[in-house]
Amino acid sequence: MLRTVKIILILAAIVVLLILIAASIGAARVSIYDTVKVVGSYIPGINHFIDRDMLDPQTIAVVSQIRLPRIFMALVVGIALASAGVIFQGLFRNPMADPFVIGVSAGGAFGAAIGLFFVSSISLLNISITTIFALIGALGTTFLVYSISSSRGKVSVVTLLLSGIALSAMLGSMTSFIMIFRANDLAKIVFWLMGGLTSASWQKLYLITPVIVILVIISSFYMRDLNIISMGDERAAQLGVQTEKVKKTLLVFASIIAALAVSVSGIIGFVGLITPHILRLIVGPDHKILFPTSALAGGIVLLASDTLARTVLMPREIPVGIITSIVGVPFFLYLLVKSRKQVF
Secondary structure, three states, X not given: OHHHHHHHHHHHHHHHHHHHHHHHOOOOOOOHHHHHHHHHOOOOOOHHHOOHHHOOHHHHHHXXXXXXXXXXXXXXXXXXXXXXXXXXXXXXOOOOOOOOOOOHHHHHHHHHHHHHHHOOOOEEOOEEHHHHHHHHHHHHHHHHHHHHHEEOOEEOHHHHHHHHHHHHHHHHHHHHHHHHHOHHHHHHHHHHHHOOOOOOOHHHHHHHHHHHHHHHHHHHOOHHHHHHHOOOHHHHHHOOOOHHHHHHHHXXXXXXXXXXXXXXXXXXXXXXXXXXXXXXXXXXXXXXXXXXXXXXXXXXXXXXXXXXXXXXXXXXXXXXXXXXXXXXXXXXXXXXXXXXXXXX
């Protein structure tokens, strides 16, 4: 327990440090000292010691209105993808499962394509219709996959996986079909498919964060049951775990968490794949420890990747999905090779 607390505290310290570094670097340079003062001016109890009149208004605007929303969006999306990754890998008993295995990304991409090409100028509550359509597409695909794989109150993991692959292929083709007929707007959907956080805003953050946080917290109470399910359904039933109920609950929670992340960030691959596996090597397979540490590490991985994506070629920006894929693909191939030698 003490070791777990230490790891969480270390990860939390890294998060704080990364926030300050990410808020300081960019096209407009801001010192760490000024960044600390700007951030501190918004924290109750600390803001009384900071005189905002002494800060440059442009510095305040850059940090608070441009960089901080994107930084916290990266943290929230990273936490969401890594949390969903832990759940899917536990349920499938496979370290190569990730949040997009049941078609969440393909559904989100299809919804975003419709939103971008047909009603992109409309917004609802300051949230772009593209984000809303992406969320509807991701959740709709999840519901459809779940309905196909559910029979007589039981969910077949194999059917869930296969139906997710099939629907992903179909939705990918439909997205490509839309792109053919709206070639002038092709760059928009291609950029969205690459994944990125350029459209991050406080409004979007307020939309997804409460739901993600609540679902992640509730999911954490099922980690003991997930430990037992990982040993096999028969063994879990013998130990008194309501296997099907837990599976359904966690599948729904993880799918919604991943869908919310996809709706605001596009398709950012491999965060939900590599983060849980790396933490599994560090903290072990116990999901009660793996789940919270992977969630924090997921936020760190995506925030670091996004900071690199927007600064390495300044003023040009690289979609963060490219950065995570460059790192994730070699690791995924390593998992493929390793999986031939051992059973998860």
